[in-house]
Amino acid sequence: MQQYDLHGSHHGCQAAQVNMEARPIDAKMITRRCIVTKMKEFTMAKYRDLIQENAGALLIILPRNLTALSEDDRQHLQTVEKDFEEGSISIPVYFAEETDELLQIYDAIQLGNTGDQAASALEALMSGASANGFQMVVGGPQSKSLPDFQITNIQGHLSGFGIEEQLPTIAVVAHYDAFGVAPGLSVGADSNGSGVIALLELARLFSKLYTNSRTHAKYNLIFLLSGGGKFNYQGTKRWIEDNIENQESSLLTDVAYVLCLDSLGRSDNLFLHVSKPPKEGTAGHTLLQNIEDVSKSFFEEVKFKMNHKKINLAEDMLAWEHERFSIKRLPAFTMSSLESHKNPDRTSILDKRDSVEVSKLTRNIQILAEALAKHVYNLTSQGNLRLFSEGLEVQTDLVSAWLNQLTAKSRATQLLHKDHHLLSTLEETMNRYLKDVKRSTLKADKRDPEFIFYDGSQYVMSAYNVKPAIFDLFLAAGIVAYLGMVYLVVQNFSYKNQSAMRNDFFDVEKDVQNTTLKNTRIYV
Structure with a gap:
């Protein structure tokens, strides 16, 4: 447990x-x-x-x-x-x-x-x-506790066309760990395997566009796979602190918005969860409008809605990952097919491979890709235009393969140490599509740790x-009875043998005397 x-x-x-x-x-x-x-x-x-x-x-x-x-x-x-x-x-x-x-x-x-x-x-x-x-x-x-356990973040980016430091940035974020009552059985197919797959597919598609000078957008794109998501988004929290407080880092100096991905593979519903509704004319409002347009134009079966929920700082756990950014006054949203953060499917061992529909996950990734592309290329007013088609669309086979890979073994946080093969695979994949891919790790404060994990998740x-124990009582009684009988037999056997030997001795003595007398009479 x-x-x-x-x-x-x-x-x-x-x-x-x-x-x-x-x-x-x-x-x-x-x-x-x-x-x-x-x-x-x-x-x-x-x-x-x-x-x-x-x-x-x-x-x-x-x-x-x-x-x-x-x-x-x-x-x-x-x-x-x-x-x-x-x-x-x-x-x-x-x-x-x-x-x-x-x-x-x-x-x-x-x-x-x-x-x-x-x-x-x-x-x-x-x-x-x-x-x-x-x-x-x-x-x-x-x-035993693991005081030196390290949570790992993996990040990479695509530089926009122009002077990178002067361009606006869009960040795409997804946590990669899973949670359930038993760590060894927690594979998190939908939460948040689907979010990881969506991020990797977006990185692959936009990397193809950014390598072509004719489709090189004037936006920087950051992709972050965060650790410790199921434990109040510890990896995201440290990553934000490192990039906001670090004067040498310019990743978050001009952020249009942060798009977090969570649980995208189960239904025909899509929800954009926000802590503060985006104002008209902002980049966040443009994204909201683009998702609505793409859904209505090309995927009529999808029902899209914005969900507004204020951050409750009195709660120990944040509802969605975007709230970590919203606390720092960064515009951020979470895209999910779940209407509520209290949905038990997010933290259950029932979140298995078969619970995710590959076709729906592929479609939802396609919606995200089209909506993002409309924004970064300023195509909002171009009507029903699809960029990702004819060989550039989301690949169903690749989505299915990634889903099999991510659900092959448990992805509980305490099992994903810094040298875990899954992290190496994710880092290698991001290196194919992105630039300056690197890891960052964090440990809990030894004086006042926010989190502590323990070893022994599988036994x-x-x-x-x-x-049963009562059988030992009967067996002991039988052994005592047996030994008692042996003792009595041994004791009685010794007494009878002595009496018999004494009687035999007297009989022999009489026989000898009689024989001697007879012999005496004969010879006399």
């Missing part, structure tokens, strides 16, 4: 070691036991009952195919995820995807629990002694088939 500290508050559970007998969730005797249950059987009310009865650990078996769940099951799992993230967890909690072997163990644990429902104490005792059980074991040390749990 997730375990991290954010803004001084601990989330998740740090306990990891387990060496306990397994019990089903409806067992009567669960003190110091590892509860093994299926997701459908589990509720937070039952979890609170387990804590009151001093359960030792919890293993939740997830359905084999998370993308094929019914809507009720999806909502149930997401509710559990949310409650776990908000609460304080005092016991080790593990999640495992369903397998045939795991189901066999689960069924055996259910059968071994029949003693709890016995009609009498003797029946329960005999049932417990004859049943088989499982000892669930997770070894290794307890989880191996072993299930040993064992007899």
